[in-house]
Amino acid sequence: MRTIVITGASSGVGLAAAKQLAAMGDQIVAVGRDPRRLGAAMAEIRKAATGPEPDEVRADFETLEDVRLVAEHVLSAYEKIDVLANNAGGMLGSYRVTPDGFEATAQSNHLAPFLLANLLRERLSGGRIIGTSSDAHRRARVDPDDFTGDPQAWSAWRAYGAAKGENILFAAEAARRWPDILSVSFHPGLVRTNFGADPATRLVYKIWPFLITAQKAGALLTWLATAPANELTTGAYYVGRKVTEPRQWVTDPELAARLWTSSAQAVNL
Template identity: 65%
Template sequence: MDRTIVITGASSGVGLAAAEQLAAQGDQVVVVGRDPGRLAAAVEKVKAAGEGREPGRFQADFESLDEVRALADHLLTTYPVIDVLANNAGGIVGKYRKTKDGYEATIQGNHLAPFLLTHLLRERLSGKRVVNTASDAHSAGVPDPDRLAGDPATYRAYRTYGASKSANILFTSEAHRRWPDILSVSFHPGVVRTNFGTGRAMRLFYKYAPGLVSPEKAGALLTWLATAPADELVSGGYYVGHQVRQPRPHAADEALASRLWDASAEAVGV
């Protein structure tokens, strides 16, 4: 099947591995990344995996909502059909930073930006699917819909990252309730050996620590969620491996999910 699959955060790690796997299956992959050098290298790898088929590409930094809007405009103009949106871009910010849009950088990059992108593509995704890369790190933090700008005095990098991953799960389940015509799933990719992290110690951990999941294995899970028959998946579900798992109670709180959705919509102007 020749699907059009948009993958954000596709210039390295899980996103790149999935992009290569999907291209090898014959899908039209659109590679989205922040760094121009890594993006160019990724495009060449995806092209090789697809036996010379040129993937789509777009450079966007999710710490700018204007760049997210430009990405959405490009996708809507270029691709009459979008079968899958994989919201995979994400990161962890070592020290408190506020974006030019006025929000804490982790919650914007990991939650508000994909929330906005999905809304802007919403009509194009009707009858299709959205795959959100979450994490079991969601156990570390709870998003506060009333404080999306964060607080530099109380900022903790991993707790904030956990809150953003909880937001991914909450967004997925609320999307299932509000947009029943779109199949929405989130997943935990495992602790992946990649260039993820901030600071030398964390980068060394994600590069060399024993027992980490390979990007290829994590990418295969994203690939499966993007391509498995819809009736084999549970919309709104949080996947760990090929099974739906119950997230921590705060990430399954329907009232919190609804509040976060409304606050996020106000924040990004949709």
């Protein structure tokens, strides 16, 4: 039995993977933001479970204190964590600054999962970290010294793409810094979910004919969580079940190291 922490488990890819892994008998710790949606998701996960009672933690990753509370709960309840699936995140409809002082896309998609991974690091030894990234990184650039951005120049897609690039850089740098933990990122595909903050984007992600199901995307996360470690490549970016070269700028070890240092300073590690 594995202990698996899945953020963004209230819907979509995270919920699908949580149900699949619970059906395998794993201990699921589901993290979600909205109490109503998390409650509904937990009912589905419990119905699928064949092992221990699934656990839940409500947290809003636009508040770093919530991330620390998630870590406190997990550390108090579980002696070992086999998998941390940093799946929470998304795209915003407008520029917004969090109570912690960061642009909300950067915080919820990168800084919050970065902090959670670091807080759980010791319990993850011998386990793995899986980051849900996106090929949207190909249309943006990362500034490792700026997590607030310029509200006048802000774009939802650029902010989201930059954060997804940061997920790839994190996975590669974590593999270098933490060789006892398998660390990967992946593109789940264009998934039929309630993605996006604006109505037009949400509509596209509901009706576009070439989208894949959340179950299929969740199966990729499930595979990355359960495949033998020697069949996976630590630090890699996966599209489907294949290691794929991301855009060149997110393969730069110097950029990854700078991002790590600035992220650690930002979240007061």
